[in-house]
Structure formats: C-alpha cells, structure tokens
Amino acid sequence: MDLPAHTANHPEVALVPMVCGLDAVQTICQTWHQRYDRLPDALIVENSQAVGGHIGTTCDDFKGQIERLLPQIQDYLQTQFQVEIPLIAAGGVWDRADVDRMLALGASGVQVGTRFITTTECDADxxxxxxxxxxxxxxxxxxxxxxxxxxxxxxxxxxxxxxxxxxxxxxxxxxxxxxxxxxxxxxxxxxxxxxxxxxxAGDIEQGLLFSGANVGRAEEIVSVAEVMAALTGVREAVVV
Ligand SMILES: Cc1cc2nc3c(=O)[nH]c(=O)nc-3n(C[C@H](O)[C@H](O)[C@H](O)COP(=O)(O)O)c2cc1C
Incomplete structure (x- = not known):
C-alpha cells in the first residue's frame, strides 16, 4: 500500500503490483490516488487457476477468472480514472496461441514462469x-x-x-x-x-517444488531461445 512512498525520490522506478482480483485493483488504485496522486504504471494480473507459487488468498474461487478479470479491470480504470494501464497476464501461458488469447482479452503482455523451468539456462538442479x-x-x-x-x-x-x-x-x-x-x-x-x-539443490522429495498448473507439456529441456520462439511465434526470437 505504501510503495509510492518508498519510491518518492525515484520517479524512474515503475510500480507494477501483482493482483488477482478486482478488489485488489480497487484498493491499490484508490489508496494510491488519494494518498500519493499516483496510479500503478502497469498491473500483473494473475490467473489464480494456473500460476505457480503463491496464489492470492481469495482468488481461486471460480473458473475462467482471467477472461472476466482483464476486461473488468480495464472498465474500472477507464470509468474511475479515465486511464488505460498496461495489463500483464500471468498464469498458464505456454505458447503463442496462449499469448494471442491474452492479448485478445486486452492484455498488453504476459508473464511466464513454469515454462522456463525446463530450460538449459534455468539454474535449478x-x-x-x-x-x-x-x-x-x-x-x-x-x-x-x-x-x-x-x-x-x-x-x-x-x-x-x-x-x-x-x-x-x-x-x-x-x-x-x-x-x-x-x-x-x-x-x-x-x-x-x-x-x-x-x-x-535437487532434493525433489524433501524440497518444495513450486510449479504452475500448466505442467506436462514439456517433454525435454530446451534453450530459452526455443521457448521465446514458441512464445513469440518468431523462430529467430532474440534473447537479450
Ligand atoms: C518456481 C516458481 C517460483 C515463483 N516464485 C515467485 C516469487 O517468488 N514471487 C512472485 O511474485 N511470483 C513467483 N512465481 C510466479 C511467477 O512469477 C508467475 O507469475 C507465474 O508462475 C506465471 O504462471 P506460469 O507459471 O503458469 O507461467 C513463481 C512461479 C514459479 C513457477
């Protein structure tokens, strides 16, 4: 809630909260607007049905959430603040078709986690x-x-x-x-x-193996360049 206070002297720092429900967006935007005259620079919108690791507490209660959530957030921002803030969809994105589906729903980009686990560059055991x-x-x-x-x-x-x-x-x-x-x-x-x-470190029985729900599609360990090619649909995807 007080992120803008921490970055008050650093206007170049983008504030991009992660949310998984409209209530979180409303709370953040209203609070920041009133207290700091500021809104998020972008929002990462989590599909709680799929994301790996922590899931927002109240967010796994209905299916197809991201399909409803992205347009709901856009409507809210437009109605309340007359702004368009980039929305980055996270959860269950595996290939270009998934990326296109999120863009069609109004996302400006995607965040991908699980698919990068099975890459050569992933530094886990x-x-x-x-x-x-x-x-x-x-x-x-x-x-x-x-x-x-x-x-x-x-x-x-x-x-x-x-x-x-x-x-x-x-x-x-x-x-x-x-x-x-x-x-x-x-x-x-x-x-x-x-x-x-x-x-x-490789203790796969006594360790905590965070993972998204969209597993089972990886058949081999590939390079990040190959994953980027699958995500972008561009064979020669540039990896920076
Ligand atoms: C192994 C693993 C660890 C993660 N750790 C974090 C974390 O520390 N903080 C965080 O905000 N999200 C974390 N995430 C969530 C990802 O940033 C991302 O939003 C999510 O996994 C995207 O969904 P996907 O895994 O289906 O692609 C983690 C995800 C995975 C798979």
Missing part, C-alpha cells in the same frame, strides 16, 4: 527440471505456506507432509526472510526458504 518433464496437472497440489497464503507446487513427499500437517517438518528459521512468518513466529508450516533451496 537438473533433477528439479526433470521432475517437471512428463508430469501432468494431476501431479500439482495446493498447499499452505508460512506466508499465510496457499501455494501451487508439484506433489512429492514434502507436499504430502505439509498437506497432512505432519509434525515431521523442519521448522527452524534459517534467514528471517519474511516480515510475518507462520514458521518463525508460530512454529507452524515449514521454513519456506530452506524448502525452496532444498528443491533448487
């Missing part, structure tokens, strides 16, 4: 990447996190323990990384930094 090959959406679960929000990840021994509330979970805080943490403050859930680090 090879076993993390291989866990994403030949899986299916049936292997994806929603589990609680110490942040206090649900999160989407691949099913493994760790995820099963978290879901069942097993006492057999490491609850030692390793880095004091969150302002509010169920693990550090209440000895609940698990240490997220440790769990994600375990996964990135």
């Amino acid at each position: 090879r076993r993390y990447k291989e866990a994403h090959l030949n899986t299916s959406s049936k292997d994806v679960v929603i589990l609680p996190s110490p942040v206090g929000k649900p999160a989407r990840a691949l099913r493994n021994a760790f995820a099963e323990k978290v879901i069942s509330g097993s006492a057999d979970l490491e609850r030692r805080c390793v880095a004091n990384c969150l302002e509010s943490c169920l693990c550090r403050d209440h000895r609940k859930t698990y240490c997220i930094l440790q769990s994600l680090a375990n996964a990135a």
